[in-house]
Amino acid sequence: MLRIDELVLYRARQHRDLLEMLTEAVVRCEEKTQSADELRGAYFTCIHKLVDLAGKYGFTGNLWHCYLTLLLVEDENVFSTACEIKGMRSGSLSELAKHDFGIFLELFSLSFELLDVSVGSMLSDTVCGFHGSEDAGQVFNRRIRDTVCELSRKLASAKSVDEFYDLMVDFYRCYGVGKFGLHKAFRVQHDEDGVQIVPITNIAHVYLEDLVGYESAKKKLIDNTEAFVNGKRANNCLLFGDAGTGKSSSIKGILNRYYDKGLRIIEVYKHQFQDLNDIIAQIKNRNYRFIIYMDDLSFEEFEIEYKYLKAVIEGGLEKRPENVLIYATSNRRHLIKERFDDRDEGMEDVHISDTAQEKLSLFARFGVSIFFCAPDKKQFQTIVKTLANRYGVTMDEDKLMLEANRWELSHGSMSGRMAQQFIDYLLGQQAE
Secondary structure (H helix, E strand, C coil), X not given: CCCHHHCCCCCCCCCHHHHHHHHHHHHHHXXXXXXXXXXXXXXXXXXXXXXHHHHHHCCCECHHHHHHHHHXXXXXXXXXXXXXXXXXXXXXXXXXXXXXXXXXXXXXXXXXXXXXXXXXXXXXXXXXXXXXXXXXXXXXXHHHHHHHHHXXXXXXXXXXXXXXXXXXXXXXXXXXXXXXXXXXXXXXXXXXXXXXXXXXXXXXXCCHHHCCCCHHHHHHHXXXXXXXXXXXXXXXXXXXXXXXXXXXXXXXXXXXXXHHHCEEXXXXXXXXXXXXXXHHHHHXXXXXXXXXXXXXXXXXXXXXXXXXXXXXXXXXXXXXXXXXEEEEEECCCCCECCCHHHHCCCCCCCXXXXXXXXXXXXXXXXXXXXXXXXXXXXXXXXXXXXXXXXXXXXXXXXXXXXXXXXXXXXXXCCCHHHHHHHHHHHHHHHHC
């Protein structure tokens, strides 16, 4: 008898219909309370759902085991969230988890062969040894997909509840649970239930080492972020300066470096600043460290969204949680557009200094500001040569510098982004 109704913590909020349908079919098959014709519809519907999940998540191997593992790694219950990043000590929650894991052990041992025989099918071998495409699917990136599939194999081989328990606790400690555990980066969207934090599955694999130069700027960013992920005091951070100098790439590099230490990033756009309190409410009690990331941040005079941001950063009645920081990039140091009229004694505003202070107050709320300046000619050439070596561009150095100079003159600026675009152009020409 499969005891899914006895589960206490893992009530399988997502995809529970498949669990109920398949276990009910197994029970009825064993008890012979339904004919083959009555079982056939339910059985093939279950196979369809398993294959559909395999396509969505990129699963390979035993699809039933992958499905059960998916239930375990996505279920954000009181036990799994207590384990995320920190691990778990013994106690009542551990005993309840072991109770549920005992039921999951039974589910992992479920065989499709009896159902196959009962309905006259030969699909069990295909379902238990599924060969999918190399594509990671729509939900996970390839690394997470492979991690979940590997965990499913280990859980299926567990010889006891204690071994099963240790595997799950270790997974939660290393990766976390649910969407925050299985993904690095997120965006915000609205649906009928309100503000939702949605995973970004296809993100750039940028590392800080990929950014040529800017060692002082990168060190300042690393020092602040390391203090944050280690539970020490840290500041909100503003990266400002010339376009194409690596500000956004540095943020992506920080994410990839500290993801394993529980760092996550939520990208928020200017029109979503009114949702910041709702976003923070959803993440403040989790064991991860969250950076709310605002790219290319600046405001015109008529835009008032910065007032929401000021209140969240510092000034509202509710204290900002210790596991949340705000990182922003901008081409404009003071973020809010300034005019010479702001300093004009003859302007209509009675208190001129108050107007100036209002426009500077948002910048002042970022405790760390890091300047990224455009490279000079020599630095630009160094970036080009470094990228050419990294990507295997085969060209004489003198000719490479000549072509880089032509590219820079025709495009009107020198920056790391411009150097990368130049190298991409050369690689495209080589490919032809």
